[in-house]
Amino acid sequence: MAASPALEAPETVDRRGRRWFYRHPLVIRLAHWINAAVLLVLLMSGLQIFNAHPALYWGAVSTFDNPALAITSDQGRDGTNRGVVTIGAHTIDTTGVLGLSTERGTEVERAFPAWATLPANQDLATGRRWHFLFAWLLVINGAVYLLYGLFSGQLRRRLIPDGDQIRDFGGSVKEHLLLRFPEGTEAKRYNVIQKLTYLVLVLGLLPAMVLAGLAMSPGMDAAWPWLTELFGGRQSARSIHFIAAGLIVLFVVVHVLLVIVSGLVNNMRGMITGWFSLGRDQETAR
Amino acid sequence: MILHRRKLLTAGAGLMSTALLGGCDKFAGTETGQRTLKVGEDANEYVQRLLMSPTTLAREFPASMISPWFKPNGTIDPPDRGYRAMAAQKFSDFKLTVDGLVQNPLALSLADLRALPSRTQITRHDCVEGWSCIGQWSGVPLAEVLKKAGLKPQARYAVFHCADTLEYAGGGLEGGDGAFLERPGHPGAVRDAYIQLAAAADWGGAPTATDAPKDDWGQGSPAAEPEDRRRPIRYYESIDLYDAFNPQTILAYDLNGKPLPVSNGAPLRLRVERQLGYKQAKYVMRVEMVESLAGIGQGSGGYWEDRGYEWYAGI
Numbered sequence: 210m211a212a213s214p215a216l217e218a219p220e221t222v223d224r225r226g227r228r229w230f231y232r233h234p235l236v237i238r239l240a241h242w243i244n245a246a247v248l249l250v251l252l253m254s255g256l257q258i259f260n261a262h263p264a265l266y267w268g269a270v271s272t273f274d275n276p277a278l279a280i281t282s283d284q285g286r287d288g289t290n291r292g293v294v295t296i297g298a299h300t301i302d303t304t305g306v307l308g309l310s311t312e313r314g315t316e317v318e319r320a321f322p323a324w325a326t327l328p329a330n331q332d333l334a335t336g337r338r339w340h341f342l343f344a345w346l347l348v349i350n351g352a353v354y355l356l357y358g359l360f361s362g363q364l365r366r367r368l369i370p371d372g373d374q375i376r377d378f379g380g381s382v383k384e385h386l387l388l389r390f391p392e393g394t395e396a397k398r399y400n401v402i403q404k405l406t407y408l409v410l411v412l413g414l415l416p417a418m419v420l421a422g423l424a425m426s427p428g429m430d431a432a433w434p435w436l437t438e439l440f441g442g443r444q445s446a447r448s449i450h451f452i453a454a455g456l457i458v459l460f461v462v463v464h465v466l467l468v469i470v471s472g473l474v475n476n477m478r479g480m481i482t483g484w485f486s487l488g489r490d491q492e493t494a495r
Numbered sequence: 496m497i498l499h500r501r502k503l504l505t506a507g508a509g510l511m512s513t514a515l516l517g518g519c520d521k522f523a524g525t526e527t528g529q530r531t532l533k534v535g536e537d538a539n540e541y542v543q544r545l546l547m548s549p550t551t552l553a554r555e556f557p558a559s560m561i562s563p564w565f566k567p568n569g570t571i572d573p574p575d576r577g578y579r580a581m582a583a584q585k586f587s588d589f590k591l592t593v594d595g596l597v598q599n600p601l602a603l604s605l606a607d608l609r610a611l612p613s614r615t616q617i618t619r620h621d622c623v624e625g626w627s628c629i630g631q632w633s634g635v636p637l638a639e640v641l642k643k644a645g646l647k648p649q650a651r652y653a654v655f656h657c658a659d660t661l662e663y664a665g666g667g668l669e670g671g672d673g674a675f676l677e678r679p680g681h682p683g684a685v686r687d688a689y690i691q692l693a694a695a696a697d698w699g700g701a702p703t704a705t706d707a708p709k710d711d712w713g714q715g716s717p718a719a720e721p722e723d724r725r726r727p728i729r730y731y732e733s734i735d736l737y738d739a740f741n742p743q744t745i746l747a748y749d750l751n752g753k754p755l756p757v758s759n760g761a762p763l764r765l766r767v768e769r770q771l772g773y774k775q776a777k778y779v780m781r782v783e784m785v786e787s788l789a790g791i792g793q794g795s796g797g798y799w800e801d802r803g804y805e806w807y808a809g810i
Contacts, residue, residue, distance in 0.1 A: 250519070262624035269619060270562050271626040328520050333623065334803030335523050341535030341810065427621045428539075428809025431553040431769045432546035443619065443627050 218397065225489075230397055232485035237363065240354040241480055247350060248457065250343045253327035255454055256320075257336030263320030265451055269442035277448060280320035282309040290316065348419060354411070367399060368408045374401040390471045392488050410460055414453055421450040540807035549737050553768035556617045561751060562628040565620070567758035570730065573659035573778055581658075586762040591640075591746070595654070595783035598645030605748060605762055611635040611643070614745050622772040623804065632766050634747035638740045640782065650784040653739045654791050655765055657730035658778035661798060664726045732776040733788055733796040733806070734767050743768045746779060771808035773799045 220230040233241070264276040279295045280303070292308025294301045305311070310322035312329075323329040327339055358364030374381065381401045384391075391400065399407070423429045424437040424446035440446035468476045479485035522528040573579070581589055586605055593601040615633040637653065738744055745766050748755055755761040760777025767774050774797070788794060793801040800806045 253516070258625070262622070262626050264626075266626075269556070269560060269627065270629050271566070273564070273566065273626070327516060328523065329516070332803070334799070334805075335532070337623075337805070338532035338535060338803075339519070339523070341539055342532055343535075345535055345538050423810075425621070425625075426543070426810035427553060427619075427771060428543040428547070428769050430619075431551050432543060434554045437554075443621060447625060 220487075227489055228393070228487040229484050230487060231483050232397070232479045233483050234361070234363065235483065236357045236361075237354070238480055238483060240350055240357075243346070243350045244354075247343050247346045248461070250327060250339055251347060252454060252458065253325060254336045254339035254343065255450075257326040257328065257331075258333060258340060259451065260320045260326060260331065261333040261336075265448040266444040267441065267448060268444055271444055278451075280307050282318040290318070292318075344419065344422060347415070351411075351415060351419075368404050368411070370401045370404045371398070374404070377401075388470055394487065396485075396487050406460070410457070414456055414460070418450065418453045418457065421446045421453060425450065536805040536807055539805075539810050543807075543809045544737070547769070549741060551769070552741070552743050553618055556619065556629050558617060558631065560629050561617060561631055565628045565630045565750060565759060566622075566626065567756075568622060568624075568772065570659035570661065570777065571758040573757075575658055575660050575727070575729075578658040578778065582757055582761065589762050591763060591779065592781040593640055593644045593784075594781070595785050596647040596650035597641075597784050598647060599643070601640070601644050603640070608635050608640075608746065608748060608763070611639050614742065615749075616743055616745070616766070616768070618743070618766070618768045620772055620775065623799075623808065631749075631751045632745065632747040633749035633752070634745035634763075634766065636742060637744045637746055637765075637782075638742070640746065641739065641784075644784075646784060649786040650736070652733045652735050652785050652788055652796070654731060654733045654783040654785055654788070654796075655776040655779050656781040656783060657732075657776050658780050659730050660727035661730055662728050664728050728792075728798070730776060730778065730798050731792055732765065732774055732798070733785075733791060734765075734770075734774065738767050738769065741767070741769070746782075769809055771810075773797070773804060774808050 218231045220228065222228050263281065264271070264273075264279040266272050266276055276295070277297065280292070281295065282290055282292050285291045285302075290309055291302055291304040292306065292310065294303050294307050303309075306322055307320060309316060309318055311317070312319075312323040317323075319331060326336065328335050355364070358367075378401055385400065385402050390396070420436060421440055423433075424440045425443055430437045430443065437443055437446060440449055475486050523532060590602040590604055591608065593603065612635065613633055614636050615631060617629060617631045620628050620630060641653070734744070743766065746763050747760075747766050748763055750756065750759050755764060760775075760779075763779045764777040765775050765779055785791065788796040788806075792798065795801045796806040797804075
């Protein structure tokens with residue numbers, strides 16, 4: 210699917226000589242915001258579900274006395290309660306946030322604090338209902354995005370690095386680390402790191418998240434035993450699901466930071482209205 | 496100007512997320528909310544059953560993978576006097592009742608059940624909380640029992656009535672409607688609390704149906720309810736015929752080659768391997784065939800289902 214002229218985004222120059230181009234088509238804008246809301250609900254209901262058994266293992270089954278990770282509470286040497294995260298042989302005091310936190314003024318023993326879970330109080334049943342409903346929304350939204358992206362050529366145009374970008378990979382990394390962002394015509398395409406990050410997210414991390422979630426299901430394990438095997442067993446799938454959630458959170462944090470430092474208003478306008486400013490004429494910029 | 500806009504956006508985002516999450520909890524509490532949230536469960540059941548057939552089996556594992564300790568959860572020592580008396584006799588007078596929409600109601604002793612064809616399977620038990628254990632189960636396929644009883648054409652669901660009391664209806668340990676405001680965080684939490692309370696309570700002195708005759712499992716006595724504020728609610732579960740006739744759906748009497756321990760559901764527990772742990776009813780006393788789940792508990796088909804958990808627990 211080669212980029213055809215029809216794919217070129219519309220561009221216009223306003224009265225003050227500012228160049229604008231139509232960066233995000235409607236379907237992609239909608240998919241983006243639906244995805245953002247859905248991922249928030251999935252994360253918080255996911256933490257609610259995790260709280261029901263706040264320990265992770267590798268393999269098919271739980272090795273209860275030897276978890277890979279556990280969030281618990283115990284009594285410190287001075288006899289006061291503390292929250293503790295145990296990873297392998299290491300323990301980290303996380304009082305106040307993980308293991309032991311304050312909920313409506315009282316100290317409670319729970320892995321993730323009330324403000325991070327949906328619902329806020331301990332309620333696995335409702336957490337699961339939110340999680341499954343929104344998992345379906347994630348899948349439907351993702352399918353619409355991918356189908357649209359494939360058939361419109363947008364996925365290729367937006368996310369596959371161009372030849373020159375791959376050749377100048379090192380330069381691109383340097384520019385990115387110095388928080389120097391392209392302007393003018395170059396700003397019409399994502400830089401190579403952006404492209405690869407989004408690619409890993411939409412074709413790697415998010416699908417892996419859904420599959421690891423399904424791999425935990427006893428029904429799916431009966432229907433598609435290869436899926437659970439692919440992840441190394443049900444408990445491995447649960448651990449991978451948890452780690453992948455962490456990576457998505459990391460992505461969102463970096464994404465939001467970069468949206469802010471690379472021009473919050475222009476970026477937000479772009480993702481809300483579609484129109485993105487390329488600044489004044491390239492030569493006169495700066 | 497831009498600074499203002501930024502502040503506004505940040506404040507707006509904060510407000511929106513607070514409103515969103517507060518709104519989520521409110522929404523989940525409404526009738527529409529409950530129905531909407533159930534759509535995910537319906538979709539899960541529909542799609543999973545498209546991907547399997549009634550006879551699709553859950554994965555079975557080699558003996559080398561059996562967990563050294565099969566974590567007992569929920570009730571691990573039923574407080575009920577009737578049950579305790581039976582356990583003291585090593586369940587020699589235990590009789591499984593099979594009734595409801597069947598041609599020939601049955602009362603089967605453990606010896607009768609062991610004389611029927613048996614099936615042994617090493618499967619993974621997946622708890623709704625997230626943990627898993629592998630165990631070897633031996634028991635009689637539910638299909639054999641149901642064939643012996645002969646289903647009436649209207650029979651759609653098998654309901655399992657159990658011996659273990661989880662709470663008391665109408666102002667007992669957990670008061671009436673309050674039970675729904677303070678829903679338990681996970682299966683097990685409430686049950687564990689009851690077991691502790693039960694151990695401390697003087698069961699002999701309880702004025703009520705903890706002493707119910709053992710042929711009365713799950714039948715209660717609605718007439719006595721107003722005076723009797725301590726009517727026990729015992730565990731109950733249900734499956735449909737799709738799962739009831741699956742070859743791996745068994746009434747298990749052995750775990751890892753030994754008679755089922757009390758903590759894992761002695762003398763008989765259900766295994767319905769394609770679903771989560773709370774469907775695997777322990778201390779099964781009676782199998783009742785019904786046409787609809789409307790008359791069982793509060794109508795959602797199981798103790799935990801009546802407290803918000805999915806009836807279809809395939810995920």
